[in-house]
Amino acid sequence: MTAANDRRPATILAQALGWIDEATGGLAPGIQPSSTFLRDADNQYRRGFSYGRDSNPTYLQAEAVLAALEGGAGALLFASGMAAATAVFQSLRPGDHVLAPVTMYWGLRKWLADEARRWGLAVDFVPNGDLAALEGALLPGKTRLVWLETPANPTWDIADIAASARLAHEAGAMLAVDNTVPTPLLTRPLELGADLVMHAATKYLNGHSDLIAGVLVTARHDAAWQRIAATRHDGGAILGSFEAWLLLRGLRTLAVRLDRQCATAQHLAERFSGHPGVVRVLYPGLASHPRHAVARAQMQGGFGGMLSLRVAGGERAAIALAARLAVWKRATSLGGVESLVEHRASIEGPGTPCPTDLLRLSVGLEAPEDLQADLEQALAAL
Ligand SMILES: *Cc1c(COP(=O)(O)O)cnc(C)c1O
Numbered sequence: 001m002t003a004a005n006d007r008r009p010a011t012i013l014a015q016a017l018g019w020i021d022e023a024t025g026g027l028a029p030g031i032q033p034s035s036t037f038l039r040d041a042d043n044q045y046r047r048g049f050s051y052g053r054d055s056n057p058t059y060l061q062a063e064a065v066l067a068a069l070e071g072g073a074g075a076l077l078f079a080s081g082m083a084a085a086t087a088v089f090q091s092l093r094p095g096d097h098v099l100a101p102v103t104m105y106w107g108l109r110k111w112l113a114d115e116a117r118r119w120g121l122a123v124d125f126v127p128n129g130d131l132a133a134l135e136g137a138l139l140p141g142k143t144r145l146v147w148l149e150t151p152a153n154p155t156w157d158i159a160d161i162a163a164s165a166r167l168a169h170e171a172g173a174m175l176a177v178d179n180t181v182p183t184p185l186l187t188r189p190l191e192l193g194a195d196l197v198m199h200a201a202t203k204y205l206n207g208h209s210d211l212i213a214g215v216l217v218t219a220r221h222d223a224a225w226q227r228i229a230a231t232r233h234d235g236g237a238i239l240g241s242f243e244a245w246l247l248l249r250g251l252r253t254l255a256v257r258l259d260r261q262c263a264t265a266q267h268l269a270e271r272f273s274g275h276p277g278v279v280r281v282l283y284p285g286l287a288s289h290p291r292h293a294v295a296r297a298q299m300q301g302g303f304g305g306m307l308s309l310r311v312a313g314g315e316r317a318a319i320a321l322a323a324r325l326a327v328w329k330r331a332t333s334l335g336g337v338e339s340l341v342e343h344r345a346s347i348e349g350p351g352t353p354c355p356t357d358l359l360r361l362s363v364g365l366e367a368p369e370d371l372q373a374d375l376e377q378a379l380a381a382l
Contacts (some may be wrong), residue, residue: 029248032058079212085198089112101149103157112125129157145173145175155308160298175189181306196218202214206247277379278310284303319343326374328375339361343358
């Protein structure tokens, strides 16, 4: 018999590793909200729990599922994706050098450019997926961390994780990958050589737009991971018990949700490529994507549920197109069951590398025909 965490991802997800509640036999876990736990008479904490900021029984199953999916040695839940990502950088020392892509999740890019620098990290941004630029920007002995996001928000540029890991390691740096968009079902960065994986669990992992959460998964229980765990514990950016339970519930349907989202996104990307109202469709599953071959090699089972349209007629036409959509909802975020559209440049503001004619689409679970027809009527009306 195979161990539960060696089974295929869809099985791990549907059964949440097959854990059964010991006290009741429940297939669904209980929620343990206690902030404090009883000491044994001899002053020990043999059951492993002392205080809610140290560890929380409701976390254990969700963290075990996420570690198994990513093929990691351990996982830590955080209060948000940003809390998870910033814990990685806060575990470094002032003066350490880090590299991140030019195009990436805007909130983290802004935090790196402002807060991380104020705090003493030396931060440089490198063009996405450009291995020669990455090699040139690495400072051996000084660069501690390389951050990747692939496919990268909101242009869906692709970076070669295995090649980036080799370059980072040669320079003595760790590689961390924001795997929010592909999820471990499409890409497993640790198997490609990454040291850390981060997710905004807010997005696909939970998948129902009703929770903010983050997670880090590590390849090894090493000193760097201990410092990250201390950052969560001491800084206190922990997830609530109810949210951890909700995340575990959302995870159980991830495999079917993502399959459908990938299929619909691929269909829409092909359908609107060459449409007279669209200058370009940005999607790694299109043969016309500049790094389609790299995406094919490191993504399995699809190219994700996110695509962007560069709209003919520029910024005003893009905003007018979003206004005419009825099925697609104008809202930020991604990875939920409902399809969302967003003009990213106006939310990111000055300094954004995002083209002003770009609309970001997060494909949900609606009938693909309705999503397509809605885009067609809005484009025809322009
Ligand atoms: C949403 C998101 C984040 C931040 O997550 P929060 O839960 O909103 O803090 C980071 N990276 C990516 C790719 C995201 O989509």
